[in-house]
Amino acid sequence: MTSAYIIHLNGIVQGVGFRPYVFRLAQEMNIKGWVKNSSHGIYIHGEGEEIENFYRRLIQEIPPLAKLTSVECRETKYYGFDQFKIIESENEEESDVLxxxxxxxxxxxxxxxxxxxxxxxxxxxxxxxxxxxxxxxxxxxxxxxxxxxxxxxxxxxxxxxxxxxxxxxxxxxxxxxxxxxxxxVQLLNHQGEEIPGLGIEQLLSGEIIAVKGIGGFHLVCDASNSKAVKSLRQRKERGNKPFA
Ligand SMILES: [Zn+2]
Ligand SMILES: [Zn+2]
Structure with missing residues (x-):
């Protein structure tokens, strides 16, 4: 009889292409069942002739950005699924996923x-x-x-x-x-009003631009313009210390 496994993986397993990876490997090895994210990592129900090999490769060939901190696997009931699916995530109160x-x-x-x-x-x-x-x-x-x-x-x-x-x-x-x-992206003036361009003209004329990225602000000026650099140093109150 074909056996079925429940596999639970935790660590850095979300946001690193893990579910697509599991999906592709399952397709390749003719494994049926599902994979889902939860607040405790990733759960996989897999069944098929190759399930043992699937499990071995699953652990060995993880995506480059993934990191496993815990791996559990046990036999479970065989359902006879006819395909492999990425199913809806589960959201529990407690969470320990990285x-x-x-x-x-x-x-x-x-x-x-x-x-x-x-x-x-x-x-x-x-x-x-x-x-x-x-x-x-x-x-x-x-x-x-x-x-x-x-x-x-x-x-x-x-x-x-x-x-x-x-x-x-x-x-x-x-x-x-x-x-x-x-x-x-938008270019805004001091008053927060949208103005045309991407800031190149402003940089060339010695102005300072704050670029809002996803993780904070970067301050930009023309490093070859001593007046611009001086004014950035004054505003940042950094007399001589190098900028990061
Ligand atoms: Zn990319
Ligand atoms: Zn689009």
Whole structure:
């Protein structure tokens, strides 16, 4: 008889492409059942001829950004599922799952960013399952878009198609966005009014710009303009100390 396993993994297993990884491995090994996020990590119900091998590979081939702190596996009832699914996350009161840090833009995203044909050409908030914001946008676990600051941006058709496609790099990438549906950049003056441009003119004329990113502000000025640097030092009250 084919056996079934319940597998419970904890550690950094959310926001690092873990569910898509489990899904793909299950497809490849003809394992049926489900995977879901919970406030205590990831649960998998798997059944099929290859279940033992599946379990071995599951632990060995985890995504590069994932980290396991606990692994449990036991036999369970065989249901005879006819497919493998990512199912709705469970949200319990208590939580002990670790949260992934924000991850620098990956190589693939950088390539897309500079490709004029790509619909995320020059889009500053480009990200995928392998990179992008995590810690700074997560309000609560389990890690799902509805529990992040991205909840208020509904995906456009193109983004949603990528998000839904198991073979896509953005499959279940919670912060997925594009110029059509995601956050946009704006240039504001002292009064908080929107002004045209991206701040280049202002930088060239010696002004200082505060760039609001997802994790805080970066102060920018033209480092070759001594007047601009001096005024930044005065305003920051940093006489001589180097800037970070
Ligand atoms: Zn990426
Ligand atoms: Zn979009």
């Amino acid at each position: 949260i992934s840090p924000d991850i620098a833009t990956c190589k693939e995203c950088l390539t897309e960013l500079s490709d004029p044909e790509n619909h995320r050409y020059h889009y500053p908030f480009i990200n995928c399952t392998n990179c992008g914001p995590r810690y700074t946008i997560i309000k609560d676990v389990p890690y799902d878009r509805s529990l992040t600051t991205m909840a208020s941006f509904s995906m456009c058709k193109t983004c949603f198609q990528e998000y839904k496609d198991p073979l896509n790099r953005r499959f279940h990438a919670q912060p997925v966005a594009c110029p059509k549906c995601g956050p946009v």
